[in-house]
Amino acid sequence: MKLAELADFLTSNGFPSQVDGQSDLDVTAVNTLENARSGEISFLANPKYRSLLPETQATAVIVKPHEDAPDGLTTVRTDEPYAAITATIIKLHGYRVHPQWGLDDHATVSPSATLGDNPNIGPHVTIADQVVIGKNVTIYPGCYVGDGVSMGDDVILFPNVVVYNGVTIGHRVTIHACSSIGQDGLGYAPINNQWLKIPQVGDVVIEDDVEMGAACTIDRATLGTTRIEQGTKFSNAVVVGHGTSIGKHCMFVAQVATAGSARIGNHVTLAGQVGVGGHLTVGDHARVGAQSGVMKSLPGGKEYLGSPAIDSMTFRRQLGHVARLSDVRRKVQDLQTQIDQLKQAMDDDDNNRPR
Amino acid sequence: MKLAELADFLTSNGFPSQVDGQSDLDVTAVNTLENARSGEISFLANPKYRSLLPETQATAVIVKPHEDAPDGLTTVRTDEPYAAITATIIKLHGYRVHPQWGLDDHATVSPSATLGDNPNIGPHVTIADQVVIGKNVTIYPGCYVGDGVSMGDDVILFPNVVVYNGVTIGHRVTIHACSSIGQDGLGYAPINNQWLKIPQVGDVVIEDDVEMGAACTIDRATLGTTRIEQGTKFSNAVVVGHGTSIGKHCMFVAQVATAGSARIGNHVTLAGQVGVGGHLTVGDHARVGAQSGVMKSLPGGKEYLGSPAIDSMTFRRQLGHVARLSDVRRKVQDLQTQIDQLKQAMDDDDNNRPR
């Protein structure tokens, strides 16, 4: 693809772009500034990598309009380099092409299951009774789809995913390897100093366009529904407790855990290793920083840090105070010294005063 | 089931109960206050949800004896609503009914394995040599049971569980999807700046009535045994290091990790994302709050918080102190100002004093 064509493509997709340099150069692939070779296009979105610009072997680089590029480096200039490179990767590379199994001979599919058009079901898959699956669904080897599961169109289950009985999965949902949806939550009543298991009779609903990483675990509700709403994305090893509901277009980084019956709003970002306590609410557009622990409900639209999580500005200020505690202690000693000197001075005064 | 019958059932099961309202109403299912419809019974155990009482569509609600219920709402009154609703769920819903595979044709079972009566082994399961399995055991599709594993009666392995060679599993143990029991722990000796693997020749014993969530990982011991004692329950993604022993009736919330050779007592609660360091002891009935890090041994019977974990009252007091550090700094400045004023006053005195 010539750079001129690429700029036109980006412009017509909502990212107005202009070539600055040789617009007739060809690019066939996208790569990082560090690894790109001739014939590849790269990008600069994070200013931290600016120092790599002079040395990159990329044929061209997508940059911001006023980026100060080295002489002789052809650039494609646009307001949103990160979005533009995304569109470019989709254009030049496309998404993963899956193996095509049709309905593999080594899959075990219940006669009472209903498969939509164009199924792509790998070997060693088990599809249990009364399952209903939409069209163009890919189920990689080793997956288990339990009794009565319902699944929309264009779903992708990567290898060894487990979907327990009665779970509902929307359209275009992608679940990465070794994740489990719908296992029983930690529901026990303490009876006679032992734990009596509470049957977990609720279900899980995963709405359209959700994607989750590998080794995620989503509990079914004790009663009612554990729900993950449209467009929300998880990284790996995310845990969602029973009865929790998570809004639309959230992003959870790796190892986030939400306890049972939490209510997470829309567009919430939980960074890596964040925990959210049970029965708590996190408001829309809240952003919670890495390793924070949400131990009371948090209003939306703000940034939080710490364990327990508090307003991020307050947290940073407290950190600063803690870092200067030796100064405080030294100052307190100094004050004592000054007071002692004052006392001594007063005593001296008293003694020297004419009586 | 009529409410009168339900109250009798609960009373005869150790939870004396009385209907307050129409005892001849029928209930067929349990649901949350929010989601319950007519014909369903709900409960109020957590006072936080009291405000849902007036709007619930439930036919009846299980509440405490002196709960102030809205007019016209039929209640079942008992001292322990949470235990009573558990008994009610068991009565009305029962536990999950598993698919019945018998011994599926697509399971691979070693001729030297011994299966007890009434096996329920799904497709794509592998059972290796010398395995001994009790009666009424359900092994879902995709599980692996390694050489010489021994398993009691009424065990349930959900899909894609892996049990390494030589692990011992008691009666009525339930392990959720994608958990792995008995892999090698992180055992290496540093030799010439490299890591030399120490053969992990110990085993794992999971005692009766243990249940663990999805994606848990339990290391075999280097030497000796990693042990999880009777009745202990884990949520998802719990990690147990090699040679650790965990007592009876503990509860570990999601993403708890205990390092190697830890000794956890009986009835210990570790909340979500807690870590316990290697070779440490946590005493009976200790409760460790979410995200805490146990970095020295902790006596039993107390509540701990923080990383490093300390007595929870002390931790809360320290948190309070940290939150007021700007006050302290301001006060220290104020003290300096007062001292400066005193000095000034003394200087003035000196200057004004008759000589």
Add this chain to the structure above:
Amino acid sequence: MKLAELADFLTSNGFPSQVDGQSDLDVTAVNTLENARSGEISFLANPKYRSLLPETQATAVIVKPHEDAPDGLTTVRTDEPYAAITATIIKLHGYRVHPQWGLDDHATVSPSATLGDNPNIGPHVTIADQVVIGKNVTIYPGCYVGDGVSMGDDVILFPNVVVYNGVTIGHRVTIHACSSIGQDGLGYAPINNQWLKIPQVGDVVIEDDVEMGAACTIDRATLGTTRIEQGTKFSNAVVVGHGTSIGKHCMFVAQVATAGSARIGNHVTLAGQVGVGGHLTVGDHARVGAQSGVMKSLPGGKEYLGSPAIDSMTFRRQLGHVARLSDVRRKVQDLQTQIDQLKQAMDDDDNNRPR
């Protein structure tokens, strides 16, 4: 094996050793001080367990040269008991012997895959197109090896491991159960308040002699390569983000998570539950303590603690200061009292002074 022979074996393997006691005793196995029985040899490396020496039933114990052993206990004395016991375990027990499947009838292997000599591929394994596998490779049941994966000699994949398309695995790599290598990372561009998936077109390279625990998840790079270098060892549930590179001979304890594009040096130790932020660097030989959060780049060769992670000495000093904050507050009040007394004294002076 007689103790005299064992001492010779250790000496000739680089751990000069001497029997102190009966050198003609036979030992057949290694065990802990607590669990060892007659005929077994144990060791004392961690002084914490010294109190177990008098009661051990072990036939002999490997100890340091000047260890004060109880009368009558035969010891094998050497400078490095931990390394020596490792060599002894390898000698007496050896490493795990795998089941031998050859190429199991119930494995699904693409005709375009190339298997090296002596394959050991269990049932219910899927090997996709264009895979190239070295010699003496063991792939346990339920594993998935995606299109175009390349794997060296002597690799071991334990049950239900998933290797996505295009991943490269070196020689003697061991991956424990339910781990997933090469899934898509959390790569989305925010477009119109939704998340647009960025195709993850990079790959993963796992170099020689890497071992990782169960339920680990290693993202493929968005562009370029996620790399884990030679000899690095992971415990369970470790997450590596897309495009991260990890140096040689590192050790990551359970539940460590590194975000995308992190650069971890050689010989780095990350203790349990540590998180490392995206695009950060951790220098060679750095050691980061349990539950720490790396939120800026850290120079090598030092020890770090805390979230955010700082120099460990500074962290410990800050912890000490926080623990004594009630003293500081009391002292500040005391200073105020002293100042008030001074003021009072000055007032009195003023009033008593002759005018």
